[in-house]
Amino acid sequence: MAIHYGRLLLSSLILFVVVLTVLFLLLEIAPGDPIQNFVGDVPISPAFEAQIVAAFGLDKPLWERYLVYLGNVFRGEFGYSFGTNEPVLELILNRAGNTLAIAVPAFVISTTLGIVLGAIAARTRKRWLDGGISAGAVALFSVPNFWLGMLLIIVFSIQLGWLPTQGKAPYGQDGIDIRYMVLPVITMASTELAFKTRIMRSSMIESLGQDFIDTARSKGLASQRVLWRHALPNALLPMVTVAGYSLGFILAGSVLVESVFGWPGMGLLFVDAIQRQDNQVVLGVAIFLTITILVANILTDITYGIVDPRLRAQFSRKVAAS
Structure with a gap:
């Protein structure tokens, strides 16, 4: 190991x-x-x-x-901005908290709902509920984030007037107003939710076809217990990898989402730096996101090795053989 x-x-x-x-x-x-x-x-x-x-x-x-x-x-030094002469790393860290404020909820929502909806779709395979969930997942996966964000602004901000359109709080107010987070979080979570739902559905269908599921059913266990207590834990193993890698896609997608909603995070900093041709900031943000994605991938690989009993057993056999 x-x-x-x-x-x-x-x-x-x-x-x-x-x-x-x-x-x-x-x-x-x-x-x-x-x-x-x-x-x-x-x-x-x-x-x-x-x-x-x-x-x-x-x-x-x-x-x-x-x-x-x-x-x-x-050494942790990303140079200085051409535009403001401020340290690039300081500019990034000042915006990183705002990006995580919408990226983390989007990750949690997409992962949780993806697991639940995927399991329900697999349980009702080839029925109307499975068809509806699968069609919705395909539709969401096909819609670009920026287009969905603009559509949400038109419906919920302009026509209905329920939610604000730009920024993270009312003018002159510090901190983050949760109302300003709703639309960006939904937009960021949409594509990943669709992808995770499809992956979870396939994994759950494969799990439900295993021999241990037939054994559990032959013992007279209720179908819900077989689904959630036996099939689900086995089907979650591929989701560990998918969920870990999806964090990188969410952070990368923040560039477009933050531009649409004027959210002052790393994505908006990246776009503004491109427009100003501030190459040091552009390079710094890209490298910072690369480091974040690589760290997430490493942690995902380590987590998968811990939770997968097959890898643990293989490691135990190698240790015993040596």
Whole structure:
């Protein structure tokens, strides 16, 4: 097991370096002049421009800037924003809490409802309830997040006037108002809910076809007890992997969702930085999200190894053999 997790950490580290390298090179060849965006439309002297270039280290060769940036990232330094000259990591951490405020509820809701709806669909297989749940899951999975978000704004904010459209709280008020969270959370959870429902349905159908289910039924156990006490725990194993990986998709999807609802999180920071051509912030947010996704994947792999009795038994046999 130690060798397996060592290889997992090594592969994650290699993948992180590859992603960082690709992102760094893409931003280097992207069109635009970040220095001109930094000073605005005001003409500047060549001496002042040279001073700004030197301050941000842009006068160094590409390979040297890459090595310096790579070393800084491993020390937890993401550089400084071209627009505000603030530390990029500080800007990200100031927004990370807002993103998690809607990402975590979306993750919990999509996972919980996905398990319940998937189990119900499998239990009522080839009936009208299964057909309705499956059709709804396919429809939700096919709808882009940003389009669903705009549709929810039109219905619940503009036409009905029940919920606010933009921001996280009324103007001038600190903190987060829960009313402002409703529509972003629903939007973020929709696609993952549909995907998890389909996965859970397939896993539950496979579990219900196992021999131990026939044995439980032959003992006269009630169908509900067979479903929830015997079939469900076995069907949940694939959901551990799906749920872990879905956190990364939810965080990545926050870019569009936060833009639609004006939610001041990392996604909106990312979009604003792209518009300003603030490459340091763009690169910092992308790397921060990459690290978060890799950590979630590692924890998912570890959790699956703990909860899957087959992997535990295989490990026990290897230990006994050695």
